[in-house]
Amino acid sequence: MTVNTAYLIRGATLPQGTRADLLVQDARITAVGTNLDTGSGLTVIDADGLIALPGLVDLHTHLREPGFEQSETVLTGSRAAAAGGFTSVFAMANTLPVSDTAGVVEQVQALGDAAGYATVRPIGAVTVGLAGERLSEIGAMAHSRAQVRVFSDDGKCVHDSLLMRRALEYVRTFDGVVAQHAQDPRLTENAQMNEGALSSELGLKGWPAVAEESIIARDVLLAEHVGSRLHVCHVSTAGSVEVIRWAKSRGITVTAEATPHHLLLTEDLIRSYDARYKVNPPLRRDEDVRALREGLADGTIDIIATDHAPHPKESKEAEWDAASFGMVGLESALSVAQTALIDTGLLTWNDIARVLSQTPADIGRLADHSHCFEVGAPANFTLVDPSTTSTFDLARLAGKSTNSPYLGRTLSGRVEYTFHHGYPTVGAAAVRPADEVATAAAAWKAGN
Amino acid sequence: MARVVLSQADMQRALTRIAHEILESNKGAADLVILGIPTRGVYLAQRIAAIIQRIEPEATATVPGSGSAMVGALDATMYRDDLSRGRTRTPSPTQIPSGGVDGKTVVLVDDVLYSGRTIRAALDALNDIGRPRVVRLAVLIDRGHRELPIRADFVGKNLPTSTDERINVRLAELDGVEEVSIENRAAEHPEADTARGPGTSTSAPSTSEATS
Amino acid sequence: MRHLLTTKHLSRDAAIQILDVAEDMADVANREVKKLPALRGKTVVNLFFEDSTRTRISFEAAAKRLSADVINFSAKGSSVSKGESLKDTAQTLAAMGADAVVIRHQSSGAPQVLAESGWIDAPIVNAGDGTHEHPTQALLDAFTMRRRLYNGQSRGRDLDGVGVVIVGDILHSRVARSNLWLLETLGAHVTFVAPATLVPLGAETWPVAISYDLDATLAAEKPDVVMMLRIQSERMNAAFFPNAREYSREWGLDDVRFAALPTDTIVMHPGPMNRGLEISAAAADSAQSTVLEQVTNGVSIRMAALYLLLSGDREALL
Numbered sequence A: 001m002t003v004n005t006a007y008l009i010r011g012a013t014l015p016q017g018t019r020a021d022l023l024v025q026d027a028r029i030t031a032v033g034t035n036l037d038t039g040s041g042l043t044v045i046d047a048d049g050l051i052a053l054p055g056l057v058d059l060h061t062h063l064r065e066p067g068f069e070q071s072e073t074v075l076t077g078s079r080a081a082a083a084g085g086f087t088s089v090f091a092m093a094n095t096l097p098v099s100d101t102a103g104v105v106e107q108v109q110a111l112g113d114a115a116g117y118a119t120v121r122p123i124g125a126v127t128v129g130l131a132g133e134r135l136s137e138i139g140a141m142a143h144s145r146a147q148v149r150v151f152s153d154d155g156k157c158v159h160d161s162l163l164m165r166r167a168l169e170y171v172r173t174f175d176g177v178v179a180q181h182a183q184d185p186r187l188t189e190n191a192q193m194n195e196g197a198l199s200s201e202l203g204l205k206g207w208p209a210v211a212e213e214s215i216i217a218r219d220v221l222l223a224e225h226v227g228s229r230l231h232v233c234h235v236s237t238a239g240s241v242e243v244i245r246w247a248k249s250r251g252i253t254v255t256a257e258a259t260p261h262h263l264l265l266t267e268d269l270i271r272s273y274d275a276r277y278k279v280n281p282p283l284r285r286d287e288d289v290r291a292l293r294e295g296l297a298d299g300t301i302d303i304i305a306t307d308h309a310p311h312p313k314e315s316k317e318a319e320w321d322a323a324s325f326g327m328v329g330l331e332s333a334l335s336v337a338q339t340a341l342i343d344t345g346l347l348t349w350n351d352i353a354r355v356l357s358q359t360p361a362d363i364g365r366l367a368d369h370s371h372c373f374e375v376g377a378p379a380n381f382t383l384v385d386p387s388t389t390s391t392f393d394l395a396r397l398a399g400k401s402t403n404s405p406y407l408g409r410t411l412s413g414r415v416e417y418t419f420h421h422g423y424p425t426v427g428a429a430a431v432r433p434a435d436e437v438a439t440a441a442a443a444w445k446a447g448n
Numbered sequence B: 001m002a003r004v005v006l007s008q009a010d011m012q013r014a015l016t017r018i019a020h021e022i023l024e025s026n027k028g029a030a031d032l033v034i035l036g037i038p039t040r041g042v043y044l045a046q047r048i049a050a051i052i053q054r055i056e057p058e059a060t061a062t063v064p065g066s067g068s069a070m071v072g073a074l075d076a077t078m079y080r081d082d083l084s085r086g087r088t089r090t091p092s093p094t095q096i097p098s099g100g101v102d103g104k105t106v107v108l109v110d111d112v113l114y115s116g117r118t119i120r121a122a123l124d125a126l127n128d129i130g131r132p133r134v135v136r137l138a139v140l141i142d143r144g145h146r147e148l149p150i151r152a153d154f155v156g157k158n159l160p161t162s163t164d165e166r167i168n169v170r171l172a173e174l175d176g177v178e179e180v181s182i183e184n185r186a187a188e189h190p191e192a193d194t195a196r197g198p199g200t201s202t203s204a205p206s207t208s209e210a211t212s
Numbered sequence C: 001m002r003h004l005l006t007t008k009h010l011s012r013d014a015a016i017q018i019l020d021v022a023e024d025m026a027d028v029a030n031r032e033v034k035k036l037p038a039l040r041g042k043t044v045v046n047l048f049f050e051d052s053t054r055t056r057i058s059f060e061a062a063a064k065r066l067s068a069d070v071i072n073f074s075a076k077g078s079s080v081s082k083g084e085s086l087k088d089t090a091q092t093l094a095a096m097g098a099d100a101v102v103i104r105h106q107s108s109g110a111p112q113v114l115a116e117s118g119w120i121d122a123p124i125v126n127a128g129d130g131t132h133e134h135p136t137q138a139l140l141d142a143f144t145m146r147r148r149l150y151n152g153q154s155r156g157r158d159l160d161g162v163g164v165v166i167v168g169d170i171l172h173s174r175v176a177r178s179n180l181w182l183l184e185t186l187g188a189h190v191t192f193v194a195p196a197t198l199v200p201l202g203a204e205t206w207p208v209a210i211s212y213d214l215d216a217t218l219a220a221e222k223p224d225v226v227m228m229l230r231i232q233s234e235r236m237n238a239a240f241f242p243n244a245r246e247y248s249r250e251w252g253l254d255d256v257r258f259a260a261l262p263t264d265t266i267v268m269h270p271g272p273m274n275r276g277l278e279i280s281a282a283a284a285d286s287a288q289s290t291v292l293e294q295v296t297n298g299v300s301i302r303m304a305a306l307y308l309l310l311s312g313d314r315e316a317l318l
């Protein structure tokens, strides 16, 4: 597989369930049909039994660069994205320096372009240094080459009501959205896990559901009041789903995401005190998992976003209190979604295309994204083998960190191919080498 | 298959003889302290003490409700040389008669004398409790194979055995029956005996072993 | 027994075995020679990430009475206080040949992490972790109750039907948690009495009665045992209750409440006490108080735990 090759994807199953051949040339889909001609110079991929999904879009990724390169870099993080079938990721702002200026967001974007594994769209910080005190240079970031449209202090909550109101109002100027990490700081001081009988038994300080729900309730009312778009990050409780359902019924322009881990895992895993299960917001109860799944099925929850949060080994090989919050999730997201939502009959593959590609692209105002396999659409897509069931192991991870809660777990499905701008970033279930992908990306850029 | 070597009547006779020999060598029951080594040695010690009391009722002061003032139990578990091998051993209570052991004639009682290691441990345990004038050893069975320079002063029955054989002492209080039997266990447990060490084969056989 | 991490996962038989072995250990304490050779040649490390002189010396005395060598490793205040330190420390201890590790840690679950990490292959004894558990304290409390209630006839017995009222800062108390699980296993029935701010969320799902009213509880339950917990001074500044005076008035075992108790009610406190706050001097120093017995019994219980963990073939436990 080399640069500027044309590809014929033969016999893929499209999200709606129809079978089609796809012709990929010059970074675009140039033909869709059955029994497409195999001209010379074509690389043919037998996609019999594989599902073609539009390139997945992650609205919530921590790429860690600049500042925390021991955990992840833009290159390794976008490589992990490709391995998971993603062609676009939105990189959270809690880097060092914080992505609160045009300079930092342009740097992140440029690193992503150079690596070529996925389209990297930086998220700008809402407040300077994520300190929750003064608005950052939102306009400068919006007008920079990075064209930032999503603003978030993720990792921290914009808890000052007045500041949140101003942020919601201000981003409207640029058709932006504030993605809120909903966590009342006072109610969650030193919080370690979901608050309930189990946290009390294990002696770990509780993170009460109300600390999330109360912030979401306030924010949707603020969004309604000022008429702005609000996005709620990593919704984790049944109560939050209820609040968002109510807000949507009132016509408030709110969107919400759920992470794969909150759709599959529960707090019971913490009995092991294994810090791989330490995440913020924390794993919740079974009834919360069920409410999130139902919320996704009925559209209350709009999207799945990974909250991919890499950490070095030593941050997790520690006693619970001292360990870092977060899990890697890009490589496993689709398999978790299939296991939690498709295998349970709650969602179809077409729904998966919606919640993992179309809607996150819409929320993030991702340019040149098409979720339809139609002639002229950018050739960003992934081919998934849904029929395999396997133990998720280290070989499936393609980023720098291995803090996955799924290692050793049986999950459904596997990404076989990922195409970004018409070139493969994953081929035959293996991530393509960095130099090959970078060369292909440069060639694409030159021709664009 | 097990072969009975001492019947209930044989055992009673042996204990009676041992009681007489103890009295004879001690020239009466004065300053006599009889300490059984758990588990079965404790019951044997109580029986020997009871026989002595019958023979010389005036010589042994009795403590109301708790039998004789001269009988007790000496647990040597914590003094064993094989604690870090095999399964964890739970100690048994040590009960020393209120008069203590200092200056007394202490007779240690065990069911089977084999390697001698249990008795070595018991002597060490006794040493931490006091300083007897003299220490004697009484056993129901001496099966040979000593690994330490230890010998019994009073023996119910000498029973030459092979190390493949196993001696089962069953007492009414614990096992419902009263007999001593011998069985060859080499075929079933070729390595079990060496792993446990000869001294441990005097410990209480589990129900499964006893019936197998 | 491979580790002693919690009472939650201790079976009734295992608990009674520890209590019974502790009876034998207690007998040794009454002899002139208070030492046993059982753990000769073994090294017990007291790994304390949190200060607790009382608990440390209790474990130290226990290990020494069993003839083990003791190494005290105080990790508090040293440069190793976060992150990888637990792993590094564990591997260091393993390299030094520690045969058992007694760990006190401010972080809940740290002993379990140590036991399951593979960093060190030695029995781990939890000497108190965060607000999680303090199993040897609960065992010594049960041992103390058993001895008082059954007058020297306690071997083999559980605490079936015994009523225990635990009063105070349940929320932050690993002693209360460990006691609850163990007492439940042994058949006692337990009542927690505390201001609502100091009752753990979800405790209503635990096998315990919960009350906010000490007087009503003492009158209604007529408990066999009243256990007072220490109120840490930092709680007073964190709005869990208005002030010490109000706490003492509502939830303290003061002279009036103590005088109203039947004379056979056992009064316990894990120490150290705040005299005049959660317990009056008269109650603490009374014949009904077991405060000093608890200290004495602590050594016996820890001897029993160390003996049971360190004797026998470790492979045989797998």
Ligand SMILES: [Zn+2]
Pocket: A154, A155, A156, A181, A233, A234, A280, A281
């Ligand atoms: Zn977040």
